[in-house]
Amino acid sequence: MAIVTTPEPSIPVTTRLGPKFGFLTSTPIIAVATICLSLIVLVSILAPLLAPHDPVLLAPAQRLKPSSAQYLLGTDAYGRDLLSRTIYGGRISLLVGVGAAVISIAIGLVIGLVSGFFRWVDAIMMRVMDGLMAIPSILLAIAVVSLSGASVATVMIAITIVEIPRVARLVRSVVLTAREEPYVEAAISLGTSMPKIMWRHLMPNTIAPLIVQGTYICAAAILTEAILSFLGAGISPETPTWGNIMAEGRSYFQIKPSLIFWPGLLLSIAILSINLIGDAARDALDPRMKQREAGK
Amino acid sequence: MIGYLLRRILASIPVMGVVALFVFLLLRLTPGDPAAILAGDNATPEQLERIRTTLGLNEPLYIQFFTWINQLLHGDLGVSLISKVPVLQMIGQRVEPSISVAISTIILSILVAVPLGVIAAWKHGTWIDRFVMGLSVLGFSVPVFVIGYILIQMFAINLRWVPVQGFRSITVGFGPFFERIILPTCALSFIYVALIARMTRAAMLDVLGEDFVRTARAKGVSEVAVLLRHALRNAAVPVITVIGSGFALLISGVVVTESVFNLPGIGRLTVDAVLARDYPVIQGMILLTSFIYLAVNLLIDLAYTLLDPRIRY
Numbered sequence: 001m002a003i004v005t006t007p008e009p010s011i012p013v014t015t016r017l018g019p020k021f022g023f024l025t026s027t028p029i030i031a032v033a034t035i036c037l038s039l040i041v042l043v044s045i046l047a048p049l050l051a052p053h054d055p056v057l058l059a060p061a062q063r064l065k066p067s068s069a070q071y072l073l074g075t076d077a078y079g080r081d082l083l084s085r086t087i088y089g090g091r092i093s094l095l096v097g098v099g100a101a102v103i104s105i106a107i108g109l110v111i112g113l114v115s116g117f118f119r120w121v122d123a124i125m126m127r128v129m130d131g132l133m134a135i136p137s138i139l140l141a142i143a144v145v146s147l148s149g150a151s152v153a154t155v156m157i158a159i160t161i162v163e164i165p166r167v168a169r170l171v172r173s174v175v176l177t178a179r180e181e182p183y184v185e186a187a188i189s190l191g192t193s194m195p196k197i198m199w200r201h202l203m204p205n206t207i208a209p210l211i212v213q214g215t216y217i218c219a220a221a222i223l224t225e226a227i228l229s230f231l232g233a234g235i236s237p238e239t240p241t242w243g244n245i246m247a248e249g250r251s252y253f254q255i256k257p258s259l260i261f262w263p264g265l266l267l268s269i270a271i272l273s274i275n276l277i278g279d280a281a282r283d284a285l286d287p288r289m290k291q292r293e294a295g296k
Numbered sequence: 297m298i299g300y301l302l303r304r305i306l307a308s309i310p311v312m313g314v315v316a317l318f319v320f321l322l323l324r325l326t327p328g329d330p331a332a333i334l335a336g337d338n339a340t341p342e343q344l345e346r347i348r349t350t351l352g353l354n355e356p357l358y359i360q361f362f363t364w365i366n367q368l369l370h371g372d373l374g375v376s377l378i379s380k381v382p383v384l385q386m387i388g389q390r391v392e393p394s395i396s397v398a399i400s401t402i403i404l405s406i407l408v409a410v411p412l413g414v415i416a417a418w419k420h421g422t423w424i425d426r427f428v429m430g431l432s433v434l435g436f437s438v439p440v441f442v443i444g445y446i447l448i449q450m451f452a453i454n455l456r457w458v459p460v461q462g463f464r465s466i467t468v469g470f471g472p473f474f475e476r477i478i479l480p481t482c483a484l485s486f487i488y489v490a491l492i493a494r495m496t497r498a499a500m501l502d503v504l505g506e507d508f509v510r511t512a513r514a515k516g517v518s519e520v521a522v523l524l525r526h527a528l529r530n531a532a533v534p535v536i537t538v539i540g541s542g543f544a545l546l547i548s549g550v551v552v553t554e555s556v557f558n559l560p561g562i563g564r565l566t567v568d569a570v571l572a573r574d575y576p577v578i579q580g581m582i583l584l585t586s587f588i589y590l591a592v593n594l595l596i597d598l599a600y601t602l603l604d605p606r607i608r609y
Contacts, residue, residue: 136582
């Protein structure tokens with residue numbers, strides 16, 4: 001007889017959005033964050049329809065124009081429309097954020113599951129992960145990008161390498177606790193195959209913490225991409241990303257600070273919203289964490 | 297204690313080894329000819345050959361690795377491909393601004409964040425608590441370069457209180473040094489304050505629920521003494537731990553802050569090296585910062601015994 005297990009039930013949060021996503025509107029601040037993030041995602045997806053100008057079209061005669069009816073936020077040093085570039089800028093940032101989160105969770109999950117289960121793999125893998133975590137993340141990312149050439153894919157890979165150890169450590173810690181549970185012992189004694197034990201019995205325990213971790217990785221990845229672009233070590237400068245717009249605006253900061261403030265504002269709102277949603281998800285999916293935070 | 301210290305140092309060796317191996321393999325395993333990657337698209341065959349000789353790329357991989365490790369163990373981080381100056385010497389020339397910003401950031405952050413965290417925990421659930429937690433989420437979310445430019449706009453351009461950018465050595469005089477270091481420090485402290493305040497609050501909340509705090513209050517000990525002498529001392533271990541683990545964040549922050557404020561520190565050195573593909577410098581910086589990170593965390597582990605006499609190794 002196979003032993004069927006279900007993951008620990010989380011506290012049901014019931015609002016109109018249903019039990020699973022109810023946390024998205026659990027407090028007014030989280031609701032505002034959800035709306036802001038949805039708007040940024042929507043505007044990024046619909047960028048070709050919403051942007052009033054071509055974001056990469058050079059117009060030397062229109063350099064550094066102030067706000068006007070034609071250019072709502074003015075133009076940059078190459079005469080390109082700042083509003084259109086900022087609207088398009090979100091696309092790369094969100095793509096890198098979601099992409100890096102998904103890839104690092106997928107790889108970190110496998111490493112964490114295997115390390116948590118096989119002690120000899122654990123000894124080696126965790127030393128490797130410790131080593132990667134000892135390298136400051138920005139230095140690690142710029143080293144990877146500088147060698148493999150700057151593109152959306154390499155930036156994503158660089159951020160993924162930084163984040164994998166954190167995911168692997170998290171999954172490993174969950175697995176180490178779960179593998180002592182009677183249902184795992186029972187599965188082992190019934191002769192269930194190792195891959196099946198990992199997939200059916202251990203993996204479900206990791207889903208809730210990984211959803212929370214995924215939001216934090218997404219925010220960190222968006223930030224890292226912006227920092228890489230800002231330092232000139234990211235995606236090629238003509239591609240509009242929030243970091244690139246700010247990097248180009250640096251030289252003209254004293255004449256036209258809006259070149260830094262608008263993309264900076266959107267970047268900050270995006271990261272803030274994702275972090276707030278992550279906190280809400282953590283509180284909803286992991287009630288123990290909330291109790292600890294509240295000191296109960 | 298000595299035994300523990302030795303064990304910890306021994307445990308750090310494989311971690312440092314992984315960092316070294318990673319840095320070594322990163323260049324060698326990147327698809328394509330490493331010399332061509334470093335020299336760029338317009339390199340002549342002579343330039344390529346020179347890079348191969350400098351980095352020993354013509355040797356088999358394992359010989360390259362052992363030669364390199366041997367050099368490292370003798371304190372030789374290699375020579376810059378561009379300026380031909382030893383990497384360690386380059387880092388030494390640029391280290392003052394970075395260390396100044398890093399140390400002043402840690403001091404400012406602790407001075408601001410610990411009281412904030414203590415007050416938030418003490419007034420748990422009130423608007424002060426929510427304000428501190430909100431500030432902390434904001435600190436995590438607003439990138440350091442955005443904060444940096446806001447500070448420049450407010451205090452250097454609008455109010456003209458301090459110079460916009462640049463650095464003066466402390467040997468020139470404290471005044472010029474201080475007015476150039478204060479904005480980068482404030483910008484970088486934002487995220488660090490967020491991190492430490494959050495941890496102080498959580499640790500204080502844990503401790504404030506303990507029996508000895510209730511006993512102290514019942515004895516009539518003043519609230520300030522309860523918070524500082526009874527609670528904060530017991531909450532110190534997790535707070536110190538987060539300062540250590542946040543050290544990597546601080547190093548990354550220094551790299552960005554130096555670019556914003558035009559400080560000639562090791563962060564700028566790294567960014568310039570990346571743009572010029574000067575791999576020995578990048579490699580040296582990664583090794584050195586990782587080493588400092590591990591050393592700081594080792595020192596913090598040892599500091600536990602001073603903070604909490606119950607911890608014995």
